[in-house]
Amino acid sequence: MRGLLAIGLNPLGLAIVETRGRRSGRLRRIPVGNGRHGESFWIIAEHGLRAGYVQNIRADPRVRVRLRVGLRYRWVPGAATVLIDDDVLARQRQIVAWHPLRALNAINVRVLGADLVIVHVRLVWSGKPDGSLGRGLPTGRPQPAHRAFA
Incomplete structure (x- = not known):
C-alpha cells in the first residue's frame, strides 16, 4: 500500500485525505x-x-482529497465536518449503494472498527491545477460539533 501511495497511485476504492x-x-x-x-x-x-x-x-477543517478526475488524479480542497450524531451504518449502506466496489472497504471498516464516526467533506473545486489548500474555505477554528467534546 505504501509503495503505491509513494509513486502517486491510489489503490482501487481508496482516496487520500491530507x-x-x-x-x-x-x-x-x-488512505481512506x-x-x-x-x-x-x-x-x-x-x-x-x-x-x-x-x-x-x-482542529483545522481545511483538507485536500486526492481523487480521480477523468483519467488523472487531482488534489481537491474541501471543508470537513465530523458528524458525531449521524447513523454510521445507514451512511455506510448509502456509500456502498453509490458504487458496489466500495463494499470491500465497508466490510473492513465494520470488522476492524471500534468506534465509528462519520466525516463529511464539502469539496471545493478550484480553477488552480494544484487545488491549493484553503482556497475558498472557512478560516479560523471550527466550532465544536458537540459540547461534550469542546
Whole structure:
C-alpha cells in the first residue's frame, strides 16, 4: 500500500485525505475509503474521535482529497465536518449503494472498527491545477460539533 501511495497511485476504492497536524502543523496523508458522491466526500473513521486525522480535522477543517478526475488524479480542497450524531451504518449502506466496489472497504471498516464516526467533506473545486489548500474555505477554528467534546 505504501509503495503505491509513494509513486502517486491510489489503490482501487481508496482516496487520500491530507490534513494539517494539530500540533506539528505538518501535512499528514491517510488512505481512506473513496466515499465521493457529487460535491461531497464521506469518510467512515473506524477509530472514531481517537483517529489522528479526525483530531486534526477537528482542529483545522481545511483538507485536500486526492481523487480521480477523468483519467488523472487531482488534489481537491474541501471543508470537513465530523458528524458525531449521524447513523454510521445507514451512511455506510448509502456509500456502498453509490458504487458496489466500495463494499470491500465497508466490510473492513465494520470488522476492524471500534468506534465509528462519520466525516463529511464539502469539496471545493478550484480553477488552480494544484487545488491549493484553503482556497475558498472557512478560516479560523471550527466550532465544536458537540459540547461534550469542546
